[in-house]
Structures are given as C-alpha cells and as structure tokens.
Amino acid sequence: MTSALSLGAALAIVPSVAAEPITGRASVIDGDTIDIRGERIRLHGVDAPESWQTCGDGAGGTYRCGHQAALELDKFLAESRPTRCEFAERDRYRRIVSVCFRADGRDVNRWLVESGNAVDWERYSRGAYADAKELAKSRGAGIWRGRFQMPCQARAERARRKPSC
Template sequence: MKPSHFLFVAVSLGIALPVHSAGPIIGRATVIDGDTLEIKGERIRLHGVDAPESWQTCEDGDGGTYRCGKEAAFALDQFLAESRPTRCEFVERDRYKRFVGVCFRADGPEVNRWLVRSGNAVNWEKYSKGAYVGAEQLARARGAGIWRGKFQLPCQARAERAGQEPAC
C-alpha cells in the first residue's frame, strides 16, 4: 500500500496518527504545569527538569507557605509570552507517551534551563545527566524561587501523595 493510501485509510477510519514522531514542534505553547507544555495538541514534558506540582506548597523563608507549583506554572507562562513561538526539540517519549523535549523561546533562550535557573524547577539528575547543575547552583545561591525556603522535591511529593516510595 502506498503511504498516501495508508494516510487516507487511517483518516477515513478515524485512526489517530501522531502529530510528530521525532521532529521539532513549533507553535504557541500552553502551560499545563511547571514542566509540561502543549503545542498543537501535543503534550510536551520538559526534559531533565522537575517543577513543583500544581497542588504542592513550599515554605517561603519567612514562616509562611505558598503554592509553589502554581507559581512555577505562572512564571513559565510569563516567560514564554515574552517571545513566541516556542520550539521543542524531541528527546524521547516517556512512559505516558508524552513528547519529552528541550524547548526554546523564539528569541533563543532555552526554557528548561531558565526554569531551573529561575528557581521554578530543579535539575532532575536522573534524566538531565547534570545538564542543569550550574543553573541550579545559581538559583540556590540567589535564593530564587523554591530555594528561598524549604520545599520537598517534586518527585518525592508525588510519591508521598501516591503512597509510594520515591524513585528519584
């Protein structure tokens, strides 16, 4: 069967074909949470970083708490709005079949690195292989974002909420 016939049959039968398999995705990004975007209907997990969950709270360093997950998502949305569109380069598909990638604003800055440097996410060593260690050290030294107080690593918070052992 010719590729064009396959596409016709797939569309006729309503079979969902992947929007992109391994190429970059470029478009207006919608923030799902602090480390997940959506572009053109494709969920994109930001590679090598882990942001607080939307329900997660952190200590602010002055004795109070705040919704650090919501703050991370809001900061990401503001950062992306400064220069559109967003381009995400494919790294892999995760166990949830999400596109995992490294993303960039139209004017060049890497989104993943900015998230860590701004203190809105941590370097997830398990996946980043140290790519964002320097950015995390800078955020810590400045007391930026989650580093201004105490917080639980997002992977630990997710595991605790699910009643599981953390795998981070």
C-alpha cells in the same frame, strides 16, 4: 554538552517524523509540561513542583509553589513566541519529552531551573542543569528561598509509593 550529545543520540534513533521539532504557541499545563498544537510536551531533565504542592516562602509562611511555577513559565514563554521543542523521547504517559526554546533562543528548561521554578532532575538530565541549580540556590530564587520537598518525593508521598528520584 552531555545534554546535546544525548539529544543527538535520541534524534538519531527515532524516525524522522518524530524527530521534527514542534513549534507553536505553548499553553502551560503545569510547571514542567506544555501543550503545542494538541501535543503534550514534558520538559526534559527538569522537575517542577506539582500544582498542589506548597513550599516555604523564607519568612515563615508558605505559598503554592507549583501553581507559581506554572504562572512564571507562562509569563516567560509569552515574552518571546513561538516555542520550539526538540524531540528527545516519549515517556510512559506517551508525552513527548523535549528541550524547548523560545523564539529568541532562550532554553526554557534551563530557565526553569535557573529561576528556581524547577530542579535539575539529574536522573534524566545527567547534570546538564547543575550549574543553573547552583545559581538559583545561591540567589535564593523561587523554591530555594525557603524549605521545600523535592517534587518527585512529594508525588511519591501523595501516591504512597517509593520515590523515583
């Protein structure tokens, strides 16, 4: 409900052209960014591992969890096209930040967290996906099957700066 309220508030303050949903065939850039018709779209309130990031596999090994998250997102989106994204805001990189839905109505952002391919980025989601995170953790899904570093911490460490999470 909080997510719907904040999305509604964002839509109310932007020009109607920017508030129009973007619909089309999504190309996956990484685990939390897609492209539709040349427009980069950052998925609101979720944070997926970076493409270079590795995670524990729960059996003593590691796997490329960021790469895997992107592959899983691509498969999920391909199951029901097109993808529709509702404008929330623009980020500092000028990407559109959105909550997106498959043609069958499934919430892409929620699915990413529920499947363990991303975490609820509470700083932005205000906990909208906390239940999905708990479900993924309890099932040991995706990144939750082993040890991993939060994506925002991994980015900060790589850039030698303070984490933004």
